[in-house]
Amino acid sequence: MKTRLILFLFILFFQSLSVCSQSHFDFSTLFQSRSFVNKSLDIDHFDFFFQDSIGRVWGSSNGLMMFDGESFVRKTPGIGAYSVYCSLSPTEYLIGSRQGLYLFNLQTLELTSIEGFVHDEVTGLHKINSREVLVFCVNRIVRLNMDEKKSDVLYSWSGYRMIQHLLLPDGTFILLTDTRGLFSFELSHARREPILLNNFSVKDDMLLCMLYDNGILWLGSDRGLLKCNLQTHQSIRIPELEGISVKVLMKEKDGSLWVGTNSGLYTFNIGTQKWMHYFHNTQSDGSLLNDCVWSLFEDTEGNKWLGVDGGISFIPKETCFLRVGWSDLINTTEGNWINRILHDSHGNYWFGGTNGLGYYNVSSGQSIFFKKQGEHRIPNNTIRTIYEDRSGIIWIGTDGGFAWFDDREKKFVFCNVED
CATH class of the missing domain: 2.40.10.500 (Thrombin, subunit H)
Known part of the structure; x- marks a missing residue:
């Protein structure tokens, strides 16, 4: 219900409707003939989206911006580009950026720099418990205790950058790097091992993103998309995305795979095993705002938010509207x-x-x-x-x-x- 009311405002803005509160207009009909609702913004692009404890959607682009029902409004100073977030409580979030680590208070909108990370580019956050967090930086992994304001470096390296991490069901982390491929990392031993995949070479691909799904590791690179079996270490290239730079991956709640690229949005239906391609079309207002898709997010109501060059494209869930008199x-x-x-x-x-x-x-x-x-x-x-x-x-x-x-x-x- 929360997001539905917010989306109600979103549609009012884009459609320029004057609606009397006693009207019984069915807003779902607005989307029967279009796929995307677009909004141009004075930004390069959103690095990520998140939804807070009361349902508000936030985006990051050199600062945090909140969707107010009409557009995204900047709420924090532009201190570098923000890349990741982690919820500590309903009102406190850790925000990682290319210029350090920050504590963000949703009530006061205060953004406080965390000591010891001023010169770090933070690429990932993982909450161990309510007050302890693993901070993944481009060249080190740090265990941070928020109560004691204490940080311990678990592992560090030089000569390459870590871009993304993910946690497997067995408790092992996978680390994705720009020029050295993949590594596994065990928190209990602070030990890291390379992951070797058949039919894949770091000389051929610069890895950009990854997604784990039931034993399958999807890898996005500057040359396309790879599907990897972590048990057999076999990898295959997806021909539909050959030669395309894959920026971001997301698994939809219904199981479909969403792929943001420099050539539009690709979706893979697990049931039909078919790919769909969505791109900007100057002849259609309902197409993507821009073909370069940097971030993907599905909110609690099932609506999709796409961060593209110059703004956002929004896909409402078909049943996201209730007619409330x-x-x-x-x-x-x-x-x-x-x-x-x-x-x-x-x-x-x-x-x-x-x-x-x-x-x-x-x-x-x-x-x-x-x-x-x-x-x-x-x-x-x-x-x-x-x-x-x-x-x-x-x-x-x-x-x-x-x-x-x-x-x-x-x-x-x-x-x-x-x-």
């Missing part, structure tokens, strides 16, 4: 023309219009209808703005003044404006 959501028989919507950091939704303010909490299902008269009062029924400050307090501006929301009492406190 204002009267059902806010439990009122009065209509309202909604022109302001806010999803706050506590997971609440606020709907402001010409006839009052609606409050809805997804988790509890609680709703409140605020009006100038009645039990739940606001200064005026015409809502001009809804804003959440850095401390999480909700403010509204109306034709009759402004007020802030006392979350404990579930009421607004009016403010007097003096000349």
Whole structure:
């Protein structure tokens, strides 16, 4: 439900629709004739996406940007390009970048540099427990204790760069490097061994990404895609992607393989064993925004986010929309023309219009209808703005003044404006 409401805003932006809250328009029909919803942004591309504890989608491009229902808004300074993340708690995330390691607080939006990693390019993070994390850098592996602010170097090297890591079911890590191929790494012994594959040579391919799926290791390189059996160490090239630079790999929830390349998006249906190719077409608004796909993400609702050169392409799940009437959501028989919507950091939704303010909490299902008269009062029924400050307090501006929301009492406190 959380993401569905956010996506509702996303579609409003791209389709420029004026929707009355009492309308029963079926938004799913918007996508019957198109594959992608595109948004150009003033960025090179997104390095990765993630979804926080209350359902908001974030992207990274020389700083963290949050999707606010209309577009991605920058929320942190541009300190290098961010590459990976790890959730420590519902409000704390570790963010790895090409210029160090940072602690990100979702409530305050503060980004704090972690001591000892200022000169590191962080390529991977793995949470051992609630406060211990393995930090994978281009030239070393570090065990970090967040409580003690202590870091121990487990392994280091020089002459080549580690690009990505993944964890196998048996507890072994696979490390992907730019010019030395693959290595296995055992945390218990801090020991690393090379992985040799038949029909593969680091002289022929520069590895860029990998994905593990039920004994199969998919390897993306600057020359195509390889399918490797980790038991037999046999590898085969995928002819459909021969000569294409593979940037990113993702397994869809239904099991399909998604491949982002410099020549568009490829998907492999496990059931039919067929490949599909999606690319930019100047004659179609519903095609990819750009053919260079750098990042892929599937959110909890099954919607796909693609980071491409110059912006994003978005693929909504066919059943991602619910038609929710204002009267059902806010439990009122009065209509309202909604022109302001806010999803706050506590997971609440606020709907402001010409006839009052609606409050809805997804988790509890609680709703409140605020009006100038009645039990739940606001200064005026015409809502001009809804804003959440850095401390999480909700403010509204109306034709009759402004007020802030006392979350404990579930009421607004009016403010007097003096000349």
